[in-house]
Amino acid sequence: MDKVLFGDNQFFAVNHLSDEKSRAQAIQFKDDAAIIRVLDQAREIGINTFMCTTHDRIASVCDYMRANPEKYKDFKIFPCMPYAHKYANAITDLGILGAVKQYIPGNIFSTFTKGGVAFLRKDFIGLMELFIDAEMKMFKGVETPVIFIQNVLVDMILGLKMYEVFKEYDSYIRKKYNAEPGYITMNLPALLDTLNSIGIENPVICSSINKIGFRMSGGKDIYEKYLTERTFRPIAMQVLAAGALRPKEAIEYLGKFPKIESVLFGASSKSHIEETKKLIEQYM
């Protein structure tokens, strides 16, 4: 994995600190061209991995990448699925089965040959695989060496102790996409223990890691212990603690943990991207 991963929150008006800033971002990135412009700025200064949610608008970004293969020949995407709002809204609107019908391509009743819905009710893993395929469709022809499940889902499965789902996800991503499965979480220690307990070793885990312990459930101390002692491939996110930390002190802190393989961050302007990238290269 590259040391610097470029994130997408700023494109979709996700700001954990200020609703006002998030509105400003919604205005700045109203057009897909504005997203591509910032991605290109990141690419020009040597950032070659874009880690993004499976938002509808990313599909347009992928279209553009496929249309300009030369320009993006070294460019990789780390998809993070699912885009939870999409499904939450569909379930509220259409119910669980309605949502399945809407998002699984083709006719669900023919996809499941053995008796349609009745079969679907028992074959959750088959259903999960269909959803993964539906989400991955937009990345066809784009290099996706690591594929993540979003924290809402990871932490829900973790909380519900439905660990077998992780196992199935892990093996399906490896088998079908020849990619490394990744996990985003707000509960790093608990997740790592769980993955190890079901035989998943050295997993790629993306979690909040910052000097003030923001969104580091269980506390900073246990995170630091895991970052020092345990075997896994950490990606640090929320490193600026939603803006509470200055970039220099934030990245300097990460430098204390050589195990951290990558830093995920998003920014809307070239100067901010450049500044953060330089700091990462300097301290890590």
Added chain:
Amino acid sequence: MIRAGIIGLGKMGISHAAIVSPHPSVELVAVCDTSTIVLDAFKKFSKVNVYNDYIKMIDSENLDFVVVSTPTKLHYKMVRYALEKGIHTFCEKPFSLTTLEGEDLVKLADEKNLINQVGYHNHFIGTFRELKRLLKAGVLGDLVHFTGEAYGPVVIKEKGGTWRSDPVEGGGCLFDYSSHVINLIQQIIGLPVKASGSQLKRIYSKEVEDAVYSILTLETGLTGILSVNWSDETYRKMSTSLTILGKKGKIICDATEIKIYLKEADTKENLGKGWTIKYITDFEIPVNFYLRGEEYSAQIDNFVDCIIKKKQTEINSFREALYTDKVIELIIADSKS
């Protein structure tokens, strides 16, 4: 270990199950819902016992507490049954469809001395807590006016269908979004005793209101505006805020930041003249397990802690939630007059 059960596995119920289960002092032993697909998933992947009948679950599982996260019209009979059986109860908001039902439940919980809490989770967000503290400390001086707002994209096109679109089931914006704002106003600023100029507006829904506008008078005589709209897609998700104007300044508070304007510096609070902006990172309530926001875990932590210490909750008791239901009734009555 404290034995827990969840009744109702919708969005909130599943989320509660995922938060209750990893709690170090709790064992989630059973869940209950009427959806076969959801129950099948729990059967297949988890170790909890599943039920499609809450009475059976309560009768067979020897539970210490239940979480009731079903549509509002079902709260009364389910909460009542749990309380009768001596089970501590956490109920989703809004508490009851009618205050008669709510009063009965408050009385029963008191008689049985059971821990009772309602899911008004905003009180577990650090910024709103800080706002309450600052108001109590009197930083704004005499209060002049307030505005309580919530906007978000729940119903953004014409549709019908789920229980959220049925007024008899407590499905509208008044019971859903507005109850959060009313509850914040009543606990942070003061108890509303009168509603005037109330409007329940339909925008896209056929049967229920999508927006609520009302002028609330508090028992102190202070008046302010309630403005809530769940059909506003300019917001990515629900966004709740309180703005309070006093003789000494103004505070605008939401889940992520608190903006304070003071005409003169307040040395006791270390707040300068003019604007001071503080962020959630300063007030975050630490939790051991995080899902969708620390407030959801923090409220369960509080509930469990009260059970362990055998003391009533100071935040979000049935009684407080019942008061919110009373204000809802004031607004409904006023909107019809």
